[in-house]
Amino acid sequence: MPEEQRIAVPAEFDPEDEYRPEPEPEALPPAWMDGKIRIGIHTSIAGSYLHALESARKLGCNALQIFSASPRMWQGGPARIPELDASSFRSRRGELRLGPLAVHANYLINLAAPQPMLRTRSIQAFHDEIVRAVALGADFLVVHPGARGEGSTGQAISTIVESVKQAIKRVPLGGLKILIENTAGMGTAIGSRLEEVGEIVAGLLRDLPSGACLDTAHLFAAGYDIKSENGLASTIEQIERTVGLENVPVFHANDSKVPLGGRVDRHEHIGRGKIGKEAFARILQHPQLSPSAGAGVAGRAFLAETPIDDPGDDRRNVAMLWELAGLKQQAPEPEVGYSMLTPALKRKMAAQRSQRTRSSPRKKSSAARSKKGRTQKRSKMAMRARRRR
Ligand SMILES: [Zn+2]
Ligand SMILES: [Zn+2]
Numbered sequence: 001m002p003e004e005q006r007i008a009v010p011a012e013f014d015p016e017d018e019y020r021p022e023p024e025p026e027a028l029p030p031a032w033m034d035g036k037i038r039i040g041i042h043t044s045i046a047g048s049y050l051h052a053l054e055s056a057r058k059l060g061c062n063a064l065q066i067f068s069a070s071p072r073m074w075q076g077g078p079a080r081i082p083e084l085d086a087s088s089f090r091s092r093r094g095e096l097r098l099g100p101l102a103v104h105a106n107y108l109i110n111l112a113a114p115q116p117m118l119r120t121r122s123i124q125a126f127h128d129e130i131v132r133a134v135a136l137g138a139d140f141l142v143v144h145p146g147a148r149g150e151g152s153t154g155q156a157i158s159t160i161v162e163s164v165k166q167a168i169k170r171v172p173l174g175g176l177k178i179l180i181e182n183t184a185g186m187g188t189a190i191g192s193r194l195e196e197v198g199e200i201v202a203g204l205l206r207d208l209p210s211g212a213c214l215d216t217a218h219l220f221a222a223g224y225d226i227k228s229e230n231g232l233a234s235t236i237e238q239i240e241r242t243v244g245l246e247n248v249p250v251f252h253a254n255d256s257k258v259p260l261g262g263r264v265d266r267h268e269h270i271g272r273g274k275i276g277k278e279a280f281a282r283i284l285q286h287p288q289l290s291p292s293a294g295a296g297v298a299g300r301a302f303l304a305e306t307p308i309d310d311p312g313d314d315r316r317n318v319a320m321l322w323e324l325a326g327l328k329q330q331a332p333e334p335e336v337g338y339s340m341l342t343p344a345l346k347r348k349m350a351a352q353r354s355q356r357t358r359s360s361p362r363k364k365s366s367a368a369r370s371k372k373g374r375t376q377k378r379s380k381m382a383m384r385a386r387r388r389r
Contacts, residue, residue, distance in 0.1 A: 032099025033299035035292040036330070038063035039321045041304040041314055042104065044340050049089045049136065057096050059318050060334030063301040065102040065142070068132040072107055074121065079128040086135040093137065100139035100301050102213070102250055105129045111163035112146030112156040112190050119163060126167040134176050140250055142179045142213045145191040145200055156190050161203035168208055178204060179213040179250060184221035184265040192222035192263070198242030212243045215252035216283065220275055223261040227279040236288055245288055246297060253280070253302040253321055269306050269313060270320040277324060284325035311339040311346060
């Protein structure tokens, strides 16, 4: 150290400074924002939250998405996560250097609902989603914008913004960002147009950390031709004009079973659907979609939500993403033969499916409906029991 510098004293000395508390250290970016592409898949929390982390590791991911409770039931598990479970999850995730972690919200939530009852229920459920995501130390909470029903699109958009603001009341978000996902455009779903997603995000950004999660299958089904080189360029240009690429930290990487503009949400294995391998390579290697700061967004993730029809489909889709990103050599080593779907689980699910189709006639009688209610209650309890294990 040079002599002058060592003896230098600040020219301006404010005596008050002596009594002020030490300044907060500047927050460091999380370890996973290392400029490398982040690739992951939606992993299952069945059994325990920790299982999802181990699955992600065994599948060769460096990022992941989970549900924090059952996504198709209003009460799909505890509203709060016991702190012991949450803290062991956070520390294990740190050890595995998995990130970002996205939590996908329940599918029943409709933040755009014009009916007051459904809207109140949705805000409450979304509030619980936020509390659980914060407890797990998630980086992102992904939610579908909802359906407008009889209402207008404009009204729905302001309802969504208002609903999210109500849901975050009195929850310190920490590092959590709310991401609005684009949709395929089924029925009266909001968010199949990038303009709609952009409007919602702009409304939220005035008050809270937020952005968008863009699903490739939904973009394609909604009519954005990301398959062709020109179509991708024009879609990126439209993203830039509406949502802003800097507000898209996560892409859902899914191929599509339905053709361009099919307006139905049907995911396919990467490279085996209507979008195809060549297009995914273009997307994953596009400089503007990159995970490095500058042209892209630091730590940007591509997360698959592809079907698992056969054991190993999950591992193969993750491997395909690494390959098409041109980073096969850098990909974390998956565990040989691992899959979230074991042959035994596949047989069990097939048996459950055939039982369901046999026991549920087309028009459900009220007896059948109440039976369904009981089954839901039972599986809710089973899920809680599993969690406690
Ligand atoms: Zn989604
Ligand atoms: Zn998605």
